[in-house]
Amino acid sequence: MKPLLGYRVLDLSNVLSGPFCGCQLAHLGAEVIKIEVPNRGDLARQLGLDVELNQKLMGATFLAQNSGKRSITINLKSEEGVAVFKRLVKTADVIVENFRPGVMDRLGVGYEALKDLNADLVYCAISGFGQEGPLKSRPAYDQIIQGMSGTMSITGDVETAPLRVGFPIADTIGGMTAAFAISAALAKQDGKRGTFIDVSMLESVMCTMGFQISNYFNANQEPQPMGNENFSSSPSGTFRTGSGQINIAANKQEQFEATCQVLDLNELCENPKFATRESRLENRGELSEILNLALVTRSTDEWVVLLNEAGVPCGPILTVAEALAQPQIADRGMVATYTDVPGVNRDIQVTRTGIKLDGKTPSVDTPPPMLGEHTDDILGELGLTTSEIKTLKEGKVI
Numbered sequence: 353m354k355p356l357l358g359y360r361v362l363d364l365s366n367v368l369s370g371p372f373c374g375c376q377l378a379h380l381g382a383e384v385i386k387i388e389v390p391n392r393g394d395l396a397r398q399l400g401l402d403v404e405l406n407q408k409l410m411g412a413t414f415l416a417q418n419s420g421k422r423s424i425t426i427n428l429k430s431e432e433g434v435a436v437f438k439r440l441v442k443t444a445d446v447i448v449e450n451f452r453p454g455v456m457d458r459l460g461v462g463y464e465a466l467k468d469l470n471a472d473l474v475y476c477a478i479s480g481f482g483q484e485g486p487l488k489s490r491p492a493y494d495q496i497i498q499g500m501s502g503t504m505s506i507t508g509d510v511e512t513a514p515l516r517v518g519f520p521i522a523d524t525i526g527g528m529t530a531a532f533a534i535s536a537a538l539a540k541q542d543g544k545r546g547t548f549i550d551v552s553m554l555e556s557v558m559c560t561m562g563f564q565i566s567n568y569f570n571a572n573q574e575p576q577p578m579g580n581e582n583f584s585s586s587p588s589g590t591f592r593t594g595s596g597q598i599n600i601a602a603n604k605q606e607q608f609e610a611t612c613q614v615l616d617l618n619e620l621c622e623n624p625k626f627a628t629r630e631s632r633l634e635n636r637g638e639l640s641e642i643l644n645l646a647l648v649t650r651s652t653d654e655w656v657v658l659l660n661e662a663g664v665p666c667g668p669i670l671t672v673a674e675a676l677a678q679p680q681i682a683d684r685g686m687v688a689t690y691t692d693v694p695g696v697n698r699d700i701q702v703t704r705t706g707i708k709l710d711g712k713t714p715s716v717d718t719p720p721p722m723l724g725e726h727t728d729d730i731l732g733e734l735g736l737t738t739s740e741i742k743t744l745k746e747g748k749v750i
Contacts (some may be wrong), residue, residue, distance in 0.1 A: 353712055354381025359538060361446040362387055363421065368494070368520055369478045369553060370450035371417045372527030377534065378420035379705045379714040382446070385730060386418065387437070388722065390425040391749060393723040394418075409723050410695045414685075419688065419702055420716025422726035425750050428459050430496045433748040439472065439734050441466050444544075446534055450478040453488045472545045476530050482552035492553060498523035501557040502575070506564060509579030525560055526553035528550045557587075582707040586632040587611065590669065592644045595651035600643075601665040605629065610662040614655075615646040684708070690719035724750070 356377055361384045363374035371386075371394065378384040388394055393409055400412030424440075427433040438461070441447070447466070449456060456462040456477070463475040477483060479491020495516055498504050501521070507516030529645045538546040558565065564575040564583075575583070582588035583601040602608045605628075612620045620626045620642065625635045632639055647655060652668050659666040670678075681687065686706065690701045696719075705714050727750055731741050744750045 353709055353714065353736050355709070356538065357381035358533070359383065359445040360385065360443060361448060361534075362440060362444045363393050363448050364456075365450040365478065366394050367399070367450075368417065369412070369526040369530070370448045370525035371396065371414075371595045372449055372524055373476070373478070373530040373534070374421060375417040375419060376528065376531040377446070378716050380535070384421040385440070385726075386421045386423045387440075388423055388425050388723060388749060390427055390724070393423070393425070393665065397723060401687055405696065408695055409722070410693075415442075415696075415700055415720050416702055419690070419719035420718055421721055422730065423721035423724055424727045424730045425724040427585055428461060430747070430749050432744060432747060433496075434460055435623055436731070436734075436749065437461060438466070440730070441469050442472065443734070444470065445538065446474045446476065448476045448478070448530065448534070452491065453477070453483045453694055467546055469495075470546075474545060474547045474549065476534050476549040476551060477497030478526050478551040478553065480553050482555065483550045487554075494520035494522045497526075497553045501554055502561065502564070503557060506575045506577050506729075508577050510577060512579075515577075515721065522553050522557045526556045529556040529559075581636065582632075585629065585637055586636040587643055589640070591647050593647045594649060595653070595654055597645065597668060597669050598652045598655055599667050600659065603665075607664050608632070610664050611643075611659065613665070614658050614662050615643065617642065617646055623655055656694050667746060685713040685715075688715060693719040694725070695722035 359382045361374060361377050361382045363370060363384050364387045365371055365374065366567055372545055374384045374386070386394070394414055395632065397409040397411050397413040398406045399414065400406055402412050405415075406409050422672065426437050428437060443511065443703055458465070463473075463477075467476065479488070480497060481487040481490060498521065499514065500514055503515055503550075504514035507513060507517055530549065533549045533551065537545065537549060540547075566575045567583075580590035580599075582603065585601070587608065588601045588603050590597050590599055602611045609621050612618050620639070624631060624637055626632050656666055656668055675681070676687065687701050689699060689701050689706050693700050701717060707714065728741055729750070736744075741750070
């Protein structure tokens with residue numbers, strides 16, 4: 353259940369890519385210590401649609417990916433703060449940061465400085481474009497990466513593209529890539545665990561676009577915005593029903609034939625326009641209209657049952673609220689509830705990881721921390737006295 357138990361991660365990151373990475377590691381058992389700027393903390397603490405939470409520095413955006421972490425505040429722009437941080441580094445296995453390249457070096461706490469303190473340190477730097485190359489110093493937010501990766505150019509249809517994906521997919525993929533790379537580094541068996549990991553959000557996103565990029569390279573086809581249609585199969589996309597819309601993915605020949613049988617359209621299987629995958633792609637629009645006319649005779653829920661029973665992958669199109677209300681989500685323990693959370697003063701719910709280990713859902717016991725909630729405890733663990741901690745506070749080091 354806790355494959356990373358015993359590893360300590362120092363999370364210096366902000367907003368999403370790094371914090372998402374740290375949250376995944378925490379759920380896998382790592383001890384994750386969030387290092388934040390005094391008085392302000394992670395910018396995500398002030399982000400979200402609940403103004404009261406933002407004012408409490410417990411914004412909904414922050415709550416989403418910081419469960420299971422401890423929080424300490426350290427001013428890394430002060431010599432004393434750097435000294436405290438370096439003491440903490442000696443106890444750590446991993447560092448995660450998502451500053452622009454060069455920022456940590458200017459503070460005197462980049463990888464070259466820290467590896468001398470801890471030769472086994474796995475240092476993961478997440479940035480928009482990576483640590484080298486002509487764009488390395490540019491700032492990068494999720495939408496910038498979506499645009500520069502080609503993602504927006506193929507999202508939407510010919511009338512709406514370019515279109516942003518509806519959640520911060522570039523930040524999330526960057527964080528997931530980082531968590532994967534860190535886990536791999538910790539698994540090294542050669543006795544030389546110390547590693548510098550350079551995660552480029554741009555490259556991480558483009559890596560996930562393998563189908564489209566391979567078709568560009570190897571089939572000489574420029575990827576196009578297809579809306580809700582599958583670029584390689586038909587019928588595969590969104591269709592009208594008597595109660596709304598439905599997604600159907602009849603990608604295999606037998607699935608197309610089963611769809612025709614369920615819709616009482618068996619004659620389509622013999623029609624040269626639709627008999628093969630290639631002919632269906634050529635006549636996609638005509639085929640979709642024929643299917644839509646049949647599908648509007650029943651509700652989405654009815655077709656979902658009938659088509660799935662026939663082996664045709666399909667499903668309803670749900671809102672976020674409807675998706676969270678599905679029994680499937682509840683059954684697998686995807687949502688965690690924390691009661692009377694300090695700093696929020698009410699119950700909160702957040703998602704877990706979406707994986708199971710030996711049939712059990714990885715979880716963390718503690719909710720997202722208040723800013724600096726564990727500063728005294730962590731410094732005490734490092735051997736600092738109450739008097740020394742008081743002096744650091746008075747000097748605005750912590």
